Amino acid sequence: MKITMAHGSGGDSTSKLISGVFAKYFSNEYLDKFGDSSVVPGAAKIAMTTDSFVVKPVFFPGGDIGRLSVCGTVNDLLMSGAVPKYLTAGFILEEGLEVSDLEKIVESLQKTAEEAGVQIVTGDTKVVEKGTAESGLIINTSGVGIVPEGIEFGTDKLQTGDKIIVSGNMGDHHAAILGSRLGIENDIKSDAAPLTEMVSRLLESGIKIRAMRDVTRGGLGTVLNEFAESSEKEIRVEEELIPVSPAVRDFCGILGLDVLYMGNEGKMIVVVAPEDEDKAYEIIRGSKYGENAVCIGEVMGESDSPALVLRTEIGGLRKVGPLYGEGLPRIC
Amino acid sequence: MKITMAHGSGGDSTSKLISGVFAKYFSNEYLDKFGDSSVVPGAAKIAMTTDSFVVKPVFFPGGDIGRLSVCGTVNDLLMSGAVPKYLTAGFILEEGLEVSDLEKIVESLQKTAEEAGVQIVTGDTKVVEKGTAESGLIINTSGVGIVPEGIEFGTDKLQTGDKIIVSGNMGDHHAAILGSRLGIENDIKSDAAPLTEMVSRLLESGIKIRAMRDVTRGGLGTVLNEFAESSEKEIRVEEELIPVSPAVRDFCGILGLDVLYMGNEGKMIVVVAPEDEDKAYEIIRGSKYGENAVCIGEVMGESDSPALVLRTEIGGLRKVGPLYGEGLPRIC
Numbered sequence: 088m089k090i091t092m093a094h095g096s097g098g099d100s101t102s103k104l105i106s107g108v109f110a111k112y113f114s115n116e117y118l119d120k121f122g123d124s125s126v127v128p129g130a131a132k133i134a135m136t137t138d139s140f141v142v143k144p145v146f147f148p149g150g151d152i153g154r155l156s157v158c159g160t161v162n163d164l165l166m167s168g169a170v171p172k173y174l175t176a177g178f179i180l181e182e183g184l185e186v187s188d189l190e191k192i193v194e195s196l197q198k199t200a201e202e203a204g205v206q207i208v209t210g211d212t213k214v215v216e217k218g219t220a221e222s223g224l225i226i227n228t229s230g231v232g233i234v235p236e237g238i239e240f241g242t243d244k245l246q247t248g249d250k251i252i253v254s255g256n257m258g259d260h261h262a263a264i265l266g267s268r269l270g271i272e273n274d275i276k277s278d279a280a281p282l283t284e285m286v287s288r289l290l291e292s293g294i295k296i297r298a299m300r301d302v303t304r305g306g307l308g309t310v311l312n313e314f315a316e317s318s319e320k321e322i323r324v325e326e327e328l329i330p331v332s333p334a335v336r337d338f339c340g341i342l343g344l345d346v347l348y349m350g351n352e353g354k355m356i357v358v359v360a361p362e363d364e365d366k367a368y369e370i371i372r373g374s375k376y377g378e379n380a381v382c383i384g385e386v387m388g389e390s391d392s393p394a395l396v397l398r399t400e401i402g403g404l405r406k407v408g409p410l411y412g413e414g415l416p417r418i419c
Numbered sequence: 420m421k422i423t424m425a426h427g428s429g430g431d432s433t434s435k436l437i438s439g440v441f442a443k444y445f446s447n448e449y450l451d452k453f454g455d456s457s458v459v460p461g462a463a464k465i466a467m468t469t470d471s472f473v474v475k476p477v478f479f480p481g482g483d484i485g486r487l488s489v490c491g492t493v494n495d496l497l498m499s500g501a502v503p504k505y506l507t508a509g510f511i512l513e514e515g516l517e518v519s520d521l522e523k524i525v526e527s528l529q530k531t532a533e534e535a536g537v538q539i540v541t542g543d544t545k546v547v548e549k550g551t552a553e554s555g556l557i558i559n560t561s562g563v564g565i566v567p568e569g570i571e572f573g574t575d576k577l578q579t580g581d582k583i584i585v586s587g588n589m590g591d592h593h594a595a596i597l598g599s600r601l602g603i604e605n606d607i608k609s610d611a612a613p614l615t616e617m618v619s620r621l622l623e624s625g626i627k628i629r630a631m632r633d634v635t636r637g638g639l640g641t642v643l644n645e646f647a648e649s650s651e652k653e654i655r656v657e658e659e660l661i662p663v664s665p666a667v668r669d670f671c672g673i674l675g676l677d678v679l680y681m682g683n684e685g686k687m688i689v690v691v692a693p694e695d696e697d698k699a700y701e702i703i704r705g706s707k708y709g710e711n712a713v714c715i716g717e718v719m720g721e722s723d724s725p726a727l728v729l730r731t732e733i734g735g736l737r738k739v740g741p742l743y744g745e746g747l748p749r750i751c
Binding site for chain 1: 423424425427428429430431432433434452454455456457458459460461462463464465466467468469470471472473495496498499501505507508509510511540541542543545546547548550551552553557559561562563564565566573632633635636637641680682740741742743744745746748749
């Protein structure tokens with residue numbers, strides 16, 4: 088069965104799609120009421136985020152758009168210190184999409200939501216003409232998390248001497264999507280993953296976290312430039328310490344890609360006080376998805392022109408800007 | 420200037436678009452932090468909703484996709500008894516979109532948010548290839564509202580004898596979109612409107628509200644069928660009382676449309692206890708966007724096959740199902 092325009096009408100066919108596919112996997116006490124909105128328990132401080140996913144292709148090595156749309160949103164919530172709780176799911180389906188493909192994506196989305204500790208509490212379905220979404224579907228997930236008392240970190244809180252830890256290999260998601268589009272056969276898989284466990288262990292540890300940030304579109308180079316700008320300090324990174332798998336390094340070599348600007352979907356940077364470096368490193372290494380974590384550099388002094396500076400493998404210093412121009416389109 | 424794929428890269432160009440267009444209009448204490456998520460004050464009970472807007476064309480008589488994307492989401496929150504507070508805005512832009520058009524839409528979105536009493540607290544921008552979004556852009560808005568204590572209504576709470584009030588003329592939005600696509604010249608304007616004032620006045624009045632529902636895609640026929648189904652009661656409506664403007668009535672006549680299935684974007688149904696009919700009616704009539712409100716029918720007894728039954732103008736009874744099949748695509 089294929090999606091038709093009628094599935095977006097808001098009538099009878101929409102109801103059948105909702106009960107037959109969405110409710111089948113997402114079922115929970117909130118969603119099952121099928122209201123236009125869902126009432127859920129809140130908290131004194133909540134975090135909100137939104138992300139639309141236009142990735143092409145929708146199935147790729149290591150994941151699919153369903154898994155991605157949970158990871159992206161959950162990780163954004165985690166980075167503000169929130170405990171992710173509820174997601175909304177907005178589906179923009181292309182006429183002609185195979186319902187069996189949609190079902191696989193919905194199942195993957197639900198599985199990832201369970202892993203991430205969140206519930207899909209409300210949703211929306213629209214259908215657009217064939218050729219419109221191009222990849223078959225677009226998903227928007229918006230998320231709400233609960234912010235515990237005492238969370239006080241941010242990219243403006245960096246102090247001289249702070250250590251910069253990256254939670255794992257860079258570039259896997261980017262290389263998996265690009266390889267898949269180019270039809271290149273290799274073992275590279277997307278790193279799409281929810282970082283709930285890693286972050287909650289860090290928060291529970293009492294470590295002085297200055298800032299956390301997931302490294303997605305724009306890559307490490309863009310994120311660390313934002314860190315430099317908001318803290319008004321130089322960020323210095325040892326180029327040879329940036330973790331990259333051999334397969335991705337080869338892939339980059341062949342295609343002339345710079346791993347500094349490659350997107351990821353299950354990696355983050357944590358900046359901690361120098362005395363907490365070892366503890367933070369151990370926690371991340373011991374977490375799911377953190378086995379390749381490395382401390383790649385540190386926060387230097389105030390700077391009039393704050394920037395990301397790379398110490399190259401031969402010892403020189405190189406100023407590195409944020410991603411300029413296109414990057415790889417529709418990576419997430 | 421036109422949107423390019425680079426505006427979706429997550430790098431330098433994305434930042435410029437955010438600061439030059441989005442931040443210019445949406446500026447507020449939460450959004451201005453430019454985090455991947457925003458931390459806002461919460462409450463013990465919150466309501467969440469999501470809606471994607473794929474309307475074609477994006478500018479239409481009486482509104483645009485920006486206004487629509489606030490009204491749809493705010494009204495969904497209101498219908499659950501929540502006070503709408505925060506919206507997220509996810510933009511999926513088509514390469515080639517004129518930035519001046521985007522700016523008009525963003526300005527309209529912000530103006531409508533102010534009217535509705537909500538803030539845009541976080542956002543996301545993606546760019547897709549030309550020909551993909553077809554209409555130029557798609558917007559997802561997700562919303563969070565605060566649910567006051569003591570809110571207890573829902574479509575399963577209807578009681579025999581309850582009165583069904585519709586807040587104004589049916590079909591305006593549907594007719595405006597369709598007329599615009601067909602190039603028909605007339606005075607019909609979309610009714611897209613946030614119902615914040617009307618609903619807050621109803622809630623403050625102490626009236627016994629059984630259920631509220633905005634009448635959007637699928638129209639009055641579909642919504643009242645859902646009421647019948649969840650309450651397991653017959654819903655009886657006087658056909659001649661359904662409010663329709665002369666222009667829309669003519670438009671329907673010419674094109675053979677049934678106003679029962681036409682979508683609206685600023686209209687709702689309120690079901691109240693019979694003793695509160697007059698008071699509710701007066702409040703709605705006295706509210707912005709409520710001047711054409713009418714009590715169109717009532718809730719009958721339990722039924723083995725609960726349905727919407729129309730009393731026709733010549734006195735006969737006619738069972739009416741929900742919208743079956745396509746409806747008008749991309750109306751919202």
